[in-house]
Amino acid sequence: MSDAQFVKVRYKLTEKVAQAGGMTAGMASERAGRELKAQREEAHHALGTMLGGLEAMNRERSAQPTDVYDAATQMVDIAGLFDMKSFCDAAYSLSELTDRLRNHGRQDWASIGVHINALRLIWTRDEDGSAEVKAMVDGLWALTDRALEKPPSA
Numbered sequence: 144m145s146d147a148q149f150v151k152v153r154y155k156l157t158e159k160v161a162q163a164g165g166m167t168a169g170m171a172s173e174r175a176g177r178e179l180k181a182q183r184e185e186a187h188h189a190l191g192t193m194l195g196g197l198e199a200m201n202r203e204r205s206a207q208p209t210d211v212y213d214a215a216t217q218m219v220d221i222a223g224l225f226d227m228k229s230f231c232d233a234a235y236s237l238s239e240l241t242d243r244l245r246n247h248g249r250q251d252w253a254s255i256g257v258h259i260n261a262l263r264l265i266w267t268r269d270e271d272g273s274a275e276v277k278a279m280v281d282g283l284w285a286l287t288d289r290a291l292e293k294p295p296s297a
Contacts, residue, residue, distance in 0.1 A: 179224065186221050187266075190230070193218055194263055201256045208245035211255060212238055218262070229276045230265045233258065236283040240290050247291055254286055 166174070197214055200206035215238035222231035237258040244251055261279055268276065 183225055186225055190218060190221055190266060194259070194266060197259045198263070201252060201259050204250075204252050208241050208250060212241040212245065215241060229272060229280055230262065232280045233262050233265055233283055236280070236287045237262070240287040243287070243290055249291075251290060254290055257286060258283055 193214055197211065200211060200214075215234050218234040219231055219238060222234060237255065240251075240254055240258060261283055264279070265276060
């Protein structure tokens with residue numbers, strides 16, 4: 144019977160982290176958090192600019208549903224990076240509403256306008272997670288869910 148041999152496996156990742164300049168996952172996460180925090184003001188400004196564009200589209204009512212959808216999804220992407228949950232949920236509701244309307248060949252600028260006004264309110268409150276804001280976002284989703292129902296006959 145031969146003697147057992149122990150072979151120590153060397154992992155390249157362990158070696159790289161141990162080298163000068165390497166970093167742990169915690170260090171990388173901390174750095175990413177600092178970088179995101181530095182971009183927060185610019186992102187907030189970009190969201191305000193996008194909101195202004197949506198407001199103009201709603202006033203003119205000449206934009207294509209795809210334009211509103213694209214703007215709303217970009218807002219979801221930006222707000223999601225900065226943990227702006229209420230704003231993100233409201234923008235997502237707008238993108239869903241627009242997608243449903245566009246897939247059925249309809250336009251409902253009144254419902255789109257309600258979403259845009261709610262987004263403006265949430266944006267000015269700097270992501271207030273209050274019960275009132277949550278109730279407003281829930282109302283937007285209810286509006287989105289009812290968007291394709293037939294109106295009651297008069």
